[in-house]
Each structure stands twice: as structure tokens, then as C-alpha cells.
Amino acid sequence: MSGYELAQLNVAVLKDSLESPLLADFVANLDPINALAEDTPGFLWRLETEEGDATALRPLGDDMIVNMSVWEDIESLHGYVYRSAHAAIMARRKEWFHRMAEAYSVLWWVPAGYRPSIDEALERLDALRRHGPHAQAFTFRKPFPAPGAGAMDGASAFPDACQAE
Numbered sequence: 472m473s474g475y476e477l478a479q480l481n482v483a484v485l486k487d488s489l490e491s492p493l494l495a496d497f498v499a500n501l502d503p504i505n506a507l508a509e510d511t512p513g514f515l516w517r518l519e520t521e522e523g524d525a526t527a528l529r530p531l532g533d534d535m536i537v538n539m540s541v542w543e544d545i546e547s548l549h550g551y552v553y554r555s556a557h558a559a560i561m562a563r564r565k566e567w568f569h570r571m572a573e574a575y576s577v578l579w580w581v582p583a584g585y586r587p588s589i590d591e592a593l594e595r596l597d598a599l600r601r602h603g604p605h606a607q608a609f610t611f612r613k614p615f616p617a618p619g620a621g622a623m624d625g626a627s628a629f630p631d632a633c634q635a636e
Contacts (some may be wrong), residue, residue: 480595515540575597
């Protein structure tokens with residue numbers, strides 16, 4: 472164990488309000504997809520309010536939602552995102568969210584047991600947008616090892632990562 476865990480943030484610009492018919496399927500899938508994450512090996516924590524999700528948190532404005540979680544390692548998160556029922560929901564994101572021209576997802580390492588704040592996560596996303604992938608803010612396509620771990624080779628990148636990265 473490296474003493475570090477993987478944090479992730481993603482943001483999305485809503486096409487309509489969460490109460491709208493357009494977003495009904497997205498909202499209906501929140502609880503099952505969150506439960507799937509929690510049952511996935513490697514899952515450690517996710518940002519949520521008393522309602523059980525993070526959709527009420529709008530640090531970037533009324534039309535943007537955030538999702539943040541912490542995982543044991545990059546492989547666990549990647550498996551959940553791209554190789555579970557989450558992938559089918561993610562494939563529908565164009566129905567519910569506007570396309571973003573800049574990065575909307577960021578990964579970074581945190582000390583084991585640490586839970587990042589939204590402000591910290593948004594700073595990491597901003598750093599990724601300004602500087603591209605680097606050790607403090609990276610993507611599945613260009614991952615970086617946990618501090619103190621050996622270097623990752625090109626084979627460590629995840630080729631089925633989102634095209635927006």
C-alpha cells in the first residue's frame with residue numbers, strides 16, 4: 472500500500488433543471504449508480520449531502536453539478552467508470568449535459584484517509600485546464616503514479632478513457 476488514495480472530480484453543465492422531464496432518467500439512476508460505486512471494490516468515499524448525492528451542491532453555478540469520490544487506486548476507479556453499469560449511463564451524458572470545451576474531470580493523489588474539499592478539487596481541475604496533465608492533476612489518458620511510487624510507463628494509460636480528456 473502506497474499511503475495514497477486516488478481522488479476524482481467531474482463536473483457537468485445541465486441542459487435543464489433536475490426536475491425536468493429531460494433529466495428524469497438521469498435523476499432516476501442516481502441512487503442505483505451511487506450504490507454501484509459504493510459496492511465496487513476499491514471505493515472509499517463519495518461527496519454527498521443528506522439527500523444521498525451531491526446534485527444540490529452548486530459551487531460553479533446553478534447549471535453545473537459536481538461529483539467527487541476517493542478510491543484505493545486508479546484501476547478500481549477505471550473499472551467502475553468504464554467496465555460497470557456506470558458506462559451505459561455515462562454514454563448517455565449528451566442527452567443530459569452540454570458538451571464542455573475544456574476538461575471536466577480530474578484525478579489526483581491524496582494521503583490515505585484524507586477527504587478533499589470541493590474548493591481543493593476545483594483548484595485541481597483548474598490546474599489541469601491551465602497546465603495539462605501533471606503529477607498534481609491528471610487524467611486516465613495521462614495518469615501519474617502516487618507520490619513515492621515508481622514511474623508509470625505508457626502502457627499504464629487507459630485507452631478507453633473519455634475523448635474529452
